[in-house]
Amino acid sequence: MGKLKRSIVVTSGKGGVGKTTITANVGTALALLNYQVVLVDADVGLRNLDLILGLENRIVFDLSDVIENRCRSYKQALIKDKRVGNLFLLPAPQTKQKEDIPLDKFKELIEEIKQEFDFVIIDCPAGIEHGFKMSAKAAEEAIVVTTPDLSSIRDADRVIANLEAMGKNSTKLIINRMKKHMVKKSQMLSIEDILETLNIELLGIIPDDEYITISTNNGEPVVLNKTKPLYKYFNNIANRLVDPSIPIENPFNEGNIFQKFASLVGLKKTKY
């Protein structure tokens, strides 16, 4: 079977909205669906993807070793995830500056990796400076992550404009940390509010869940545990990346028993 050869940057503008957690979990979910996946940590100087994936003790070479030819090929720097098999991490250097990685060299590297894998997912640093430009220019597709907070949505809008200026037209949105009870009381922006404001295609929704903290503590992506509520949301995003016609897993559709029944018999259609 031919490789999908897709390169995707996960970005947000604002920091702390869950880019790294989403990269780790969607990447792991794709690997569980039997795709060959490489996760690239582009947050040079402030790496964390290794920690979320629980691979921090296995790093020998990093991104700058590959760029500066200190290892034979990028393959030597890839860390294979023993739990999943076809999931690999290319870690960011911890003692370098973002500007130390030239834009064109990074793009060349991503192109090279892409040829042998289904997905290369780049975890982009916060901000719209060098690290963002480097990651965004190297990837063909982009995912923007936002939470329902005003500052995060505003920054997401700037990032979307930046991506458009780079000629990327298929940018998709993940809304992270939706608090159902607050939306119901109109104390938090709804999915509709956010989409109306940003005017962008929705890829998926992740509800707020304290279990993320525990999974980070353990260095084990949530999706490795199929019994956890968040599994289906990350898995849905992974599936929708391959087939956009799959409906979005909407936490607001869970509702009460009547609504569940209605959606079961097809009376209530998912809006998206």
Added chain:
Amino acid sequence: MSLPSWLEELINIFKKEKKSSKIAKERLQLVIVHDRSQEKNSTIEKLKEDLIELLSKYRDDVDTEEMDFVIKADKHRVSLVASIPLKTRATTKL
């Protein structure tokens, strides 16, 4: 002592208090429209330049300094609202 949440909700209905998500949405859309209009080489800026050129073919009194373009969004549609003032005074016959 705090009130039970259902009672709070009920009071809010009678107080006709604006829901905070509604306030958030209005504030957010305002800053975003502003952010977008500030963008260098934004399509709006280009449109403005082209329109000035076009308008000047027909009128020589377009007040280009005061011209304003904004994208407004409501529930149903997104629209481009243009305000093109003329230097000719309102009392003058057009």
